[in-house]
Amino acid sequence: MGRPPCCNESGVKKGPWTPEEDEKLMDYISKHGRGTWRTLPKHAGLNRCGKSCRLRWENYLRPDIKRGKFTEEEEQLIINLHSVIGNKWAKIATHLPGRTDNEIKNYWNTNLRKKLLQMGIDPETHKPRTDFNHLLNLSQLLGLSNLGTSTSPWTNPLGLQADVTQIAKLQLLQNMLQLFNGTSLVNIGNPYLLGNQILNPLDTFLNGTNILPDKDSILRGLEYANPVGNNSGLFLSQTYSDSSVFKSRTEKENETNQEFLGYNQSISTFPENQAENLLPALVASGPRSSTFNQMDFNYNAARMSTQSPSTTFEAWEKFLIDDDESSGSYWKEILDLTYPLSW
């Protein structure tokens, strides 16, 4: 025999809480404590089921609840935690004082999920989307936008707006760079991936040079990551340095606390010269690399504190958007060579 529903009594009120009901609930709890939720409504004079009272208290009335917009740091923390433990909202909430699991879950579903998708990142796996059509769409969008730059600074004959183009660039480059990032962790001997020129365009931007890596370097990198004959798609060859990506959720959860201790304390676990070569990951791409990514986030956040872009997102955006006419053809060239058959 299964457990009966908690609120099968007829006549119990449902729906939004009124200020009077809130008042009664808060008043009762402040005087008597929580006690058992099932009996609480009766004692508090509420025509609600106990479960409804509990949710109202836990998600809304509790005095230690923090309201208002999520900060950049909270966003980043949610993304990092989600990449490690998945949809464990209650666990994630324990790392964000004052935020409820419900609030975090809602925020994820309405904001962060979309943000990651827009950047070409799969919000479930936190890896670049391997959907080849998605990448083709981006590159085609970019190609179209390059046709019309002479008519107006903001639009082209096809009506593509500049910001759409920029988003496309952002997504495409992010996909490419994440590929390098994942690969570089294991392919230490790859001569094409170790040079600062190809591995860290953000560094050059932050140093004020704003020089893009040369096209040949990028293509050599792509070729290295995708040897001839591998037709499985540009981003399917991403590899990891150990088998931890295949661990079960439970194993991942057990590692979570250690991972996040690592986040805060440190950076010393990773050689500094290699840290210099890491790309600024926008999100953690897996349990093994999450420490790298948070470290990288801190590293770049610290470096960017004296620069105008205030966040990693903004820095990437600026890197991609502040280009001139010549970089337009630069992108076109890269795409032509990357997807020769798709144009």
Added chain:
DNA sequence: AACCAGAACAACCGCCCTATG
């Protein structure tokens, strides 16, 4: 001003786990 669509958020539902008798 009215309408509509999409976003945001609060609340509910159903399942699960644990404690207890």
Added chain:
DNA sequence: ACATAGGGCGGTTGTTCTGGT
């Protein structure tokens, strides 16, 4: 061992808000 209560959790739904036309 089993039934049941209590509570936690994640997914989903329904309502409200907001911005655009």
